[in-house]
Amino acid sequence: MARAFVYVILGGGVAAGYAALEFSRRGISHGELCIISEESVAPYERPALSKGYLLPEAPARLPYFHTCVGAGEQRLTPEWYKEHGIELILETTVKSANVKQKTLTTENGETISYRTLIIATGARALKLEEFGVRGSNAEKVCYLRNLNDADRLVDVMKSCVGGNAVVIGGGYIGMECTAALVTNRIKVTMVFPGAHCMVRLFTQKIASFYEGYYESKGVKFIKGTVVTSFENDSEGKVTAVILKDGTRLPTDMVVVGIGSRANTSLFEDQLTIEKGGIKVNNLMQTSNSSVYAVGDVAAFPVKLFNGDTRRLEHVDSARKTARHAVAAIMGPRNTSDLDYVPFFYSRVFTLAWQFYGDNIGDVVHYGDFTKGKFGAYWVNKGRVVGAFLEGGAKEEYEAIARVVKLKATVKGKDVVEGQGIDFALRA
Numbered sequence: 001m002a003r004a005f006v007y008v009i010l011g012g013g014v015a016a017g018y019a020a021l022e023f024s025r026r027g028i029s030h031g032e033l034c035i036i037s038e039e040s041v042a043p044y045e046r047p048a049l050s051k052g053y054l055l056p057e058a059p060a061r062l063p064y065f066h067t068c069v070g071a072g073e074q075r076l077t078p079e080w081y082k083e084h085g086i087e088l089i090l091e092t093t094v095k096s097a098n099v100k101q102k103t104l105t106t107e108n109g110e111t112i113s114y115r116t117l118i119i120a121t122g123a124r125a126l127k128l129e130e131f132g133v134r135g136s137n138a139e140k141v142c143y144l145r146n147l148n149d150a151d152r153l154v155d156v157m158k159s160c161v162g163g164n165a166v167v168i169g170g171g172y173i174g175m176e177c178t179a180a181l182v183t184n185r186i187k188v189t190m191v192f193p194g195a196h197c198m199v200r201l202f203t204q205k206i207a208s209f210y211e212g213y214y215e216s217k218g219v220k221f222i223k224g225t226v227v228t229s230f231e232n233d234s235e236g237k238v239t240a241v242i243l244k245d246g247t248r249l250p251t252d253m254v255v256v257g258i259g260s261r262a263n264t265s266l267f268e269d270q271l272t273i274e275k276g277g278i279k280v281n282n283l284m285q286t287s288n289s290s291v292y293a294v295g296d297v298a299a300f301p302v303k304l305f306n307g308d309t310r311r312l313e314h315v316d317s318a319r320k321t322a323r324h325a326v327a328a329i330m331g332p333r334n335t336s337d338l339d340y341v342p343f344f345y346s347r348v349f350t351l352a353w354q355f356y357g358d359n360i361g362d363v364v365h366y367g368d369f370t371k372g373k374f375g376a377y378w379v380n381k382g383r384v385v386g387a388f389l390e391g392g393a394k395e396e397y398e399a400i401a402r403v404v405k406l407k408a409t410v411k412g413k414d415v416v417e418g419q420g421i422d423f424a425l426r427a
């Protein structure tokens, strides 16, 4: 079987949904665009999976978090795609690609050809087996990347209420899933190799606040070590986690969040790869001019960082790079360069933080860490390059984004420290 489309989006995640909306706004004819996804549902806001989806009361469920509600836009239900003549080819894995012939081949042997391809294959969760630890396929050991994983995690949590969980990894998944487990009345021990949680972004001082808050909820931390094996019962269900120093942690369930890898494998011998992603220019175009890459899989030049190539694994960049690629594909030849300010955020328990920019240079902390209203500026060569804020109001978050975009000049670190959030509000 063979089918042909003008535009093909490979991957049906966040970026695919935002790209589809942009295509429809710019005007495409019925039958010109398809989305191929190995998932069984239309694109949805993936961040919901580690937050609202895991709540014990009134959890978020589809169709309520289909894209593009996360950015306050229309909710694109399966009916929307039908009405707009956009074909959703779901539960279909693409097994090979040929960018010279402009074809994709699915696991069923179907060939789908395109004039323009957008690669939006996102990333996958790293498995413990990739670090030489066996046994993470045991029952009640959970990863979290897609809806199926989230459903499984919900079922496992339900079976462990009142029991114990070990969370392996102290990054985004580890922190957000621990909060969800506690809310589901499961006692958590977090294990990770770093000196503190969220080691890629937080300073020790910022991390101490969150760790203290988690400890007040009964969470235990075991830092600076890794898991080496699991123990299972006769039915293959996990019963304990063994650490490098031999410590045995009896448990009813495990959640693993040890990082992710971009899904580049279909294109590695055909397109330029950089920083673990598919390298694109400032129009999101790859080394083949008919192929674009967006979202987690794309390594793109960040103008704010003097064109330095970055691969960002965050929802805001998936949304914006997707829209920008479609603008470049369908818009005038002189589509302006993407002018992006990297933006990360998280919400756990009643806490919420946002970060903009880059975490390089010297750090100036400010605010009241005891009251949960604090922040930090990262200052490089006398200018603000990054800003973090916990517990901010809308206009304060907008202000820290602005201060980073402006690369505000810092006259003295003590001045900024004294002014705190006012430094951003006045910029």
Ligand code: FDA
Residues within 6 Å of the ligand: 010, 011, 012, 013, 014, 015, 016, 036, 037, 038, 039, 045, 046, 047, 048, 049, 050, 092, 093, 094, 095, 120, 121, 122, 123, 144, 145, 146, 263, 294, 295, 296, 297, 312, 313, 314, 315, 316, 318, 343, 344, 345, 346, 347
């Ligand atoms: P995404 O992973 O969304 O989609 C990729 C799609 O491609 C999937 O549908 C996949 O099945 C499909 N695919 C891959 N290979 C394929 C193939 N060969 N054939 C067919 N289909 C294929 N970020 C943030 O800023 N704030 C947050 O709070 C969160 N929270 C969060 C929670 C959880 C649980 C996760 C896993 C991630 C987050 N993120 C986040 C990160 C954010 O969700 C992520 O950056 C975006 O989903 C990236 O969007 P993409 O479309 O690039 O990939």
Ligand code: NAD
Residues within 6 Å of the ligand: 050, 123, 131, 168, 169, 170, 171, 172, 173, 174, 176, 191, 192, 193, 194, 197, 198, 199, 200, 226, 227, 256, 257, 258, 259, 260, 313, 314, 315, 344, 345, 346, 347
């Ligand atoms: P991460 O990179 O944030 O954290 C990985 C953690 O695992 C770190 O604490 C690291 O020290 C630890 N680790 C690494 N190797 C290990 C090993 N062998 N054993 C034990 N621990 C190990 O990755 P993640 O938390 O798995 O998140 C996966 C993806 O999901 C990322 O792309 C992330 O951006 C995305 N995500 C984002 C959000 C958000 O932005 N709020 C929320 C959830 C997920």
